Amino acid sequence: DTGVSQDPRHKITKRGQNVTFRCDPISEHNRLYWYRQTLGQGPEFLTYFQNEAQLEKSRLLSDRFSAERPKGSFSTLEIQRTEQGDSAMYLCASSPGFEAFFGQGTRLTVV
Amino acid sequence: GQQLNQSPQSMFIQEGEDVSMNCTSSSIFNTWLWYKQEPGEGPVLLIALYKAGELTSNGRLTAQFGITRKDSFLNISASIPSDVGIYFCAGLPGDMRFGAGTRLTVKP
Numbered sequence: 001d002t003g004v005s006q007d008p009r010h011k012i013t014k015r016g017q018n019v020t021f022r023c024d025p026i027s028e029h030n031r032l033y034w035y036r037q038t039l040g041q042g043p044e045f046l047t048y049f050q051n052e053a054q055l056e057k058s059r060l061l062s063d064r065f066s067a068e069r070p071k072g073s074f075s076t077l078e079i080q081r082t083e084q085g086d087s088a089m090y091l092c093a094s095s096p097g098f099e100a101f102f103g104q105g106t107r108l109t110v111v
Numbered sequence: 112g113q114q115l116n117q118s119p120q121s122m123f124i125q126e127g128e129d130v131s132m133n134c135t136s137s138s139i140f141n142t143w144l145w146y147k148q149e150p151g152e153g154p155v156l157l158i159a160l161y162k163a164g165e166l167t168s169n170g171r172l173t174a175q176f177g178i179t180r181k182d183s184f185l186n187i188s189a190s191i192p193s194d195v196g197i198y199f200c201a202g203l204p205g206d207m208r209f210g211a212g213t214r215l216t217v218k219p
Binding site for chain 1: 142146156212
C-alpha cells in the first residue's frame with residue numbers, strides 16, 4: 001500500500017497520560033501536515049513540515065503538543081498530559097507540493 | 112493563516128438532482144483542492160485545480176478555479192446516495208487550511 005499510513009487508528013488514554021501518534025507519508029512527498037478534527041468541524045491545521053523543517057505551527061498547538069519529522073520521512077505527534085478536550089481525530093496528510101493526500105486518521109479518546 | 116468560507120453549510124437533495132457548492136478565501140491561491148470525507152475516515156481528494164479559470168471534471172464532479180484566485184466551485188451532477196458526505200475545500204501554497212465543509216444528504 002503506497003498511501004499515507006497512520007498508527008494507531010484508535011487510542012484510548014487516561015487524562016494526564018502522554019500519547020504519541022505516527023504518520024508515514026507517501027514516499028518522496030516532501031511536505032507533511034498534521035490536523036485535528038472534532039465532530040462536525042473541518043480539519044484544523046496544527047503544523048506542517050517541508051522535509052525535516054517544521055515551517056509553521058498553529059496557535060492550537062499548545063506547549064503540550066510537539067511534532068517531529070526526523071530525516072524528513074515519517075513524523076510523530078506527541079501530546080503530553082492529555083486533557084479531555086484533546087479527544088479528536090488527528091489527521092496526517094502528505095504532499096509533493098501541489099496535491100495532498102490524507103491518512104485514515106488516529107481517533108483519540110481521553111477518559 | 113488564510114480563512115476559507117464554504118457555503119452552503121448543508122444540503123438536503125433528492126437523488127438525481129444537481130448540487131453546487133462554493134468556497135471563498137481571503138487569500139490568493141495557486142491550487143484549489145476539493146475533498147470528500149465519510150464518517151470515521153480521512154478526507155479523500157476529489158479534484159485539484161492549478162490555474163485561474165480552469166474547469167476540471169472527474170466523472171459527475173466538475174470544479175472551477177475562480178479567475179480572482181480567491182474562490183472555487185464544485186458541482187455534482189445527477190446525485191446518487193453514495194455522494195453523501197462532507198465536502199471540504201483547501202488551498203495551496205502555505206499551511207493548507209480547510210473550510211468548515213458542506214454536508215450533503217441525498218434522499219433516495
